[in-house]
Amino acid sequence: xxxxxxxxxxxxxxxxxxxxxxxxxxxxxxxxxxxxxxxxxxxxxxxxxxxxxxxxxxxxxxxx
Numbered sequence: 001x002x003x004x005x006x007x008x009x010x011x012x013x014x015x016x017x018x019x020x021x022x023x024x025x026x027x028x029x030x031x032x033x034x035x036x037x038x039x040x041x042x043x044x045x046x047x048x049x050x051x052x053x054x055x056x057x058x059x060x061x062x063x064x
Contacts (some may be wrong), residue, residue, distance in 0.1 A: 034062035
C-alpha cells in the first residue's frame with residue numbers, strides 16, 4: 001500500500017480525527033472496510049514523496 005507524504009502528515013497532525021480506511025477488493029469479493037486510527041508514527045524524511053506499507057501490518061492495528 002502506497003501512502004503519500006501529504007496523507008501521512010495530515011494523519012499525524014489530525015490525531016484521533018484521521019482514520020485510514022482499508023478495503024480489500026479481489027474481483028467480486030470485498031473485505032472491509034477496516035479502520036485504523038493513528039496509522040502512522042512519524043513523518044517521512046525530507047524529499048520522500050510516498051511510503052510503501054505492508055497492508056498486513058496496518059490491518060493488525062485495524063478495527064471493523
